[in-house]
Amino acid sequence: MLVDEIQRWGVAMFNAPASAHALESCEAKLGHSLPDQFRLLLSATDGVEGEYGLGLVWTAQRIADDNVGFRSSADxxxxxxxxxxxxFFADAGNGDQFAISLMGSQEIYVWNHENDSRTWVAPTVMRYLENRMTGALEV
Structure with a gap:
């Protein structure tokens, strides 16, 4: 169902669903559960690539690795x-990163790596995907 909805918005390539083990491992490395809608997306496809290989959603493994790296870096x-x-679950290709908030309604923000700003971009991960794939979201 989620994959069908995403395909309506444009060109996308989907990985096999993330296994229960991969999701549990990701959550264990992060030290908390993934937001429900985001976990559901990963259980439908372990990552989404857009046109030209644009990484719209990383794999559960990369999500775990990159977030642990960001959170533990002394620099x-x-x-x-x-x-x-x-x-964090995707990058904009320019150093900026997309992230889902663990607070409140789990909205999507873009983090600017140059000035550390965090700007709201979408109310849900699905709206983020729709906007990113249709060109309504530019960074």
Whole structure:
């Protein structure tokens, strides 16, 4: 169902669904559960690539690895506000990263790596995908 909906918005390539083990491993490395809708998306496809190989949603493994790296980097702790309330899941191709908030309604933000701003971009991960694939979201 989710994959069918995403395909309506444009060109996308889907991986096999993330296994229960992959999702549990990701959550264990992060130290918390993934947001429900995001977990559902990964259980339908472990990552989404858009046109020209654009990584719209990373795999569960990359999500775990990149977030652990961001949260544990001494350099990042000195340069940026904490990342604990976010789960990064995609990049914009320019160094900026997309993240889902662990607070409230789990909205999507883009983190600017140059000035550490976090700007709201979508109310849900599905709206993020729709906007990114249709060109309504530009970074």
């Amino acid at each position: 990042f702790r000195e340069l940026y506000m904490p990342f604990d309330g976010l789960v």
